Amino acid sequence: QKEVEQNSGPLSVPEGAIASLNCTYSDRVSQSFFWYRQYSGKSPELIMSIYSNGDKEDGRFTAQLNKASQYVSLLIRDSQPSDSATYLCAVKGVKTSYDKVIFGPGTSLSVIP
Amino acid sequence: KAGVTQTPRYLIKTRGQQVTLSCSPISGHRSVSWYQQTPGQGLQFLFEYFSETQRNKGNFPGRFSGRQFSNSRSEMNVSTLELGDSALYLCASSKIAGSSYNEQFFGPGTRLTVL
Numbered sequence: 001q002k003e004v005e006q007n008s009g010p011l012s013v014p015e016g017a018i019a020s021l022n023c024t025y026s027d028r029v030s031q032s033f034f035w036y037r038q039y040s041g042k043s044p045e046l047i048m049s050i051y052s053n054g055d056k057e058d059g060r061f062t063a064q065l066n067k068a069s070q071y072v073s074l075l076i077r078d079s080q081p082s083d084s085a086t087y088l089c090a091v092k093g094v095k096t097s098y099d100k101v102i103f104g105p106g107t108s109l110s111v112i113p
Numbered sequence: 114k115a116g117v118t119q120t121p122r123y124l125i126k127t128r129g130q131q132v133t134l135s136c137s138p139i140s141g142h143r144s145v146s147w148y149q150q151t152p153g154q155g156l157q158f159l160f161e162y163f164s165e166t167q168r169n170k171g172n173f174p175g176r177f178s179g180r181q182f183s184n185s186r187s188e189m190n191v192s193t194l195e196l197g198d199s200a201l202y203l204c205a206s207s208k209i210a211g212s213s214y215n216e217q218f219f220g221p222g223t224r225l226t227v228l
Contacts, residue, residue: 043201100161103157
């Protein structure tokens with residue numbers, strides 16, 4: 001089982017719709033969860049970080065965390081063509097003080113005008 | 114505040130050569146992590162440096178090494194380059210190491226092509 005898995009893409013949604021991106025992780029003691037957006041040919045850009053169970057909202061983005069189910073998601077409301085990118089889920093554990101951040105393979109999102 | 118800078122942005126080398134990549138973190142950030150990104154393997158962790166000490170290491174051969182200087186700038190070196198080392202090498206900075214609540218910010222990357 002891979003450490004961090006994301007729903008396979010590409011995901012296509014019409015402009016104005018809600019895009020839902022999902023991520024599961026295998027390390028039950030993981031405590032920190034991050035979503036990055038990466039445009040083609042660019043480096044990843046941090047969108048959201050979430051540490052506690054529940055929802056965290058920032059503008060059109062909502063991150064949802066369920067540690068019991070080892071599941072984290074990112075919702076993008078009112079999707080825009082400029083949201084078309086690859087979204088990377090990243091998880092940091094606590095087995096050691098300097099645990100590394102593990103990235104998922106990414107989900108490619110295409111917002112159709 | 115200036116972001117993470119990486120030099121060079123593009124590099125072409127031949128098999129057997131060695132290469133050194135440089136990363137300057139965000140001002141005030143003391144932790145630097147390096148990642149390799151390829152289409153087939155995604156983003157893979159190489160190593161993390163904090164206070165001039167390597168704090169964590171990924172599953173890469175010893176040909177990959179790094180160091181950090183007292184001003185938090187970091188370099189990574191790849192010796193005896195192989196074709197499979199062609200990738201985007203990303204540097205990420207964060208304020209400290211060893212904290213779960215530690216956001217990483219990426220630089221633009223160095224695109225390495227090995228011929």
